[in-house]
Amino acid sequence: MDNKLFGAHYFSLDKPQTFEVDHQQLYFFRTFIGNHDIKVELGDCIYYFDEHLERAEIKKGPCTVSTKHLATVIRGYMHPDASASLEGVTTLPYVNGCSTKQVFPPLRPGDPTLQYLKMPPCSKEQEHHIHSTFRVVLVLKGKGKSIVGMGSGNIETELVPGSVCILEPMCPHHFETYPGEHLEAVPLHIFTSIGAGEKNHPMFNGTVAI
Ligand SMILES: [Fe+2]
Structure with missing residues (x-):
């Protein structure tokens, strides 16, 4: 039995890889695993983590972002630039x-x-x-x-x-x-x-x- 048969995909950060959503899906995005320099187009935004995995960030395109861990570009969504600490308790x-x-x-x-x-x-x-x-x-x-x-x-x-x-x-x-x-x-x-x-x-x- 294969994870992909059920729609699960696994990666680890030590190997740079890209995942692009299949074109039958409702919403388009690309995920970048590991080291990447990512160009974000006008009309899209990128969710990513800082170098030390202490903060989560969002940047709106057009911009270029270098990431070490994990980043996802969501097509056609323009969340304003934002930064949030990952510290603190769950609420x-x-x-x-x-x-x-x-x-x-x-x-x-x-x-x-x-x-x-x-x-x-x-x-x-x-x-x-x-x-x-x-x-x-x-x-x-x-x-x-x-x-x-x-x-x-x-x-x-x-x-x-x-x-x-x-x-x-x-x-x-x-x-x-x-x-x-x-x-x-x-x-x-x-x-x-x-x-x-x-x-x-x-x-x-x-x-x-x-
Ligand atoms: Fe779940």
Whole structure:
């Protein structure tokens, strides 16, 4: 069984690679893994991380950005330039002991958003579920595993700091953690779901249990 059959793609930061969304999808984006110099066109914007993985940044095209870790250019979306610290606690409850904070909340309902997911040890990030839009996830701290597929066709992939996981819309999946270790990851939602309240935010509303 192949992860790609279910719509999951895995990368690590030590190998420069590019992922381009297939042309049947609703929204166009490109993700750059590892070292890249990226030209961002007028009308697009880029979500990326600083050299030390301490801050998340957004820049609106036209511009050129050099990145070492992970960057995603979203076509036809012009979020104003922004910078946010990745420090600090999570602020919104999620499920199974997991929590989140909105690093860059959606400016309008349905806009893209960068979230910060924190999973305690021995947790599952939701039950097995799907989303209606892409997720581009970078693991920052801790270890865990990503489970993709259905029933006997489930495939487990280890997650470590620097793992990048790109999940297509409707890819059935969840993450799990081990005893003794948190997992912290930053999922970028390539367009998302409405909300910012206690139990009304893009992590909750963009998740459909199956
Ligand atoms: Fe998910």
